[in-house]
Amino acid sequence: MSRFWNPLVAELSPYVPGEQPQSRDLVKLNTNEMPYGPSGRALAAMRDAADENLRLYPDPESQVLRAMWAQVQGLEPEQVFVGNGSDEVLAHCFKALFQPDQALLFPDISYSFYPVYARFFGLSFTPVPLDQQLRIHLADYRRDNGGIIFPNPNAPTGVLTPLAEIAELLTDNPDSVVVVDEAYIDFGGESACRLIPDFPNLLVVQTLSKSRALAGLRVGAAFGQEHLIEGLSRVKNSFNSYPLDRISQAGATAALQDTQWFEDCRARVIDCREQLQARLQGLGFEVLPSAANFLFVRHPDHRGSDLQAALRERDIIVRHFDKPRIQEFLRITVGSESDCEALTGALQAILG
Numbered sequence: 001m002s003r004f005w006n007p008l009v010a011e012l013s014p015y016v017p018g019e020q021p022q023s024r025d026l027v028k029l030n031t032n033e034m035p036y037g038p039s040g041r042a043l044a045a046m047r048d049a050a051d052e053n054l055r056l057y058p059d060p061e062s063q064v065l066r067a068m069w070a071q072v073q074g075l076e077p078e079q080v081f082v083g084n085g086s087d088e089v090l091a092h093c094f095k096a097l098f099q100p101d102q103a104l105l106f107p108d109i110s111y112s113f114y115p116v117y118a119r120f121f122g123l124s125f126t127p128v129p130l131d132q133q134l135r136i137h138l139a140d141y142r143r144d145n146g147g148i149i150f151p152n153p154n155a156p157t158g159v160l161t162p163l164a165e166i167a168e169l170l171t172d173n174p175d176s177v178v179v180v181d182e183a184y185i186d187f188g189g190e191s192a193c194r195l196i197p198d199f200p201n202l203l204v205v206q207t208l209s210k211s212r213a214l215a216g217l218r219v220g221a222a223f224g225q226e227h228l229i230e231g232l233s234r235v236k237n238s239f240n241s242y243p244l245d246r247i248s249q250a251g252a253t254a255a256l257q258d259t260q261w262f263e264d265c266r267a268r269v270i271d272c273r274e275q276l277q278a279r280l281q282g283l284g285f286e287v288l289p290s291a292a293n294f295l296f297v298r299h300p301d302h303r304g305s306d307l308q309a310a311l312r313e314r315d316i317i318v319r320h321f322d323k324p325r326i327q328e329f330l331r332i333t334v335g336s337e338s339d340c341e342a343l344t345g346a347l348q349a350i351l352g
């Protein structure tokens with residue numbers, strides 16, 4: 001507490017990101033990063049962009065990147081918004097597109113940044129419980145609301161909501177914006193982007209942090225009809241008109257062009273996920289069906305917090321959430337083939 005703070009600051013409850021340890025000798029399976037390095041073409045484009053032109057401001061509208069991303073999604077550049085990581089894009093959504101007079105709806109077990117943003121922007125919210133199988137049950141969102149947001153697949157469960165159910169929700173909920181946070185969609189789902197022409201109330205958010213292995217670059221995007229994108233741009237241009245620097249615009253554009261790298265790496269992650277799931281089930285774990293690059297698992301005989309601590313002693317970090325209903329679960333990022341070996345070896349030793 002400081003007497004120099006704006007009173008709002010003392011009231012904040014900031015988001016706590018997963019640990020980013022300085023030691024490199026850890027098997028890091030706690031923040032859903034890619035185990036493989038990014039596209040070589042993206043790295044080369046960023047090296048090329050590190051030249052004397054850095055004295056100039058970047059394109060405030062990121063036009064080349066937006067045109068590229070539009071092409072990837074089969075949309076128009078005017079239907080694409082980009083920002084400094086999808087976290088920033090999401091923040092702009094909360095400010096620009098959710099209504100303050102009615103409660104925002106999101107799953108009770110979900111991305112823990114949502115309640116932080118809601119409080120930060122003065123929005124009331126109602127968490128909607130996941131069902132018994134820890135799935136998002138969209139029928140429960142058919143009530144008055146100031147907006148709806150959920151990840152698909154959901155985090156930290158990895159469970160995918162079928163696109164047909166999302167289309168139904170969009171039809172039944174025409175008067176507020178539905179944001180689908182697709183941070184993990186490339187690992188096993190179909191993007192809701194193809195519903196955009198039919199629904200003026202749909203905004204889809206994606207990121208290069210997970211499936212493009214560029215968490216360190218901080219590039220995210222939103223896709224929707226032009227009127228929604230214009231709302232986001234008005235907020236962005238009232239806050240930071242240059243969210244993406246020259247190097248990230250160049251790197252992100254090249255990363256999106258490198259289809260070969262993308263298809264190879266996501267196939268490899270999906271393959272490792274299936275193998276890891278089978279091996280964890282062999283060790284007695286219950287594994288939720290995952291369409292993401294992580295698994296949400298629990299063991300009938302061992303506490304989640306104990307397993308996390310025991311893995312940590314063996315230099316493996318996984319994520320544990322000390323929250324009702326999911327206390328006994330661990331969220332484990334699908335790492336490289338050797339990470340998965342290390343993890344299953346350690347678990348075998350711990351479980352005896």
Ligand SMILES: *Cc1c(COP(=O)(O)O)cnc(C)c1O
Pocket residue numbers: 084085086087088111151155181183206207208209215218219220
């Ligand atoms: C990782 C993640 C994000 C944030 O991604 P950045 O683009 O790195 O900011 C957003 N939503 C969910 C559900 C995530 O897991």
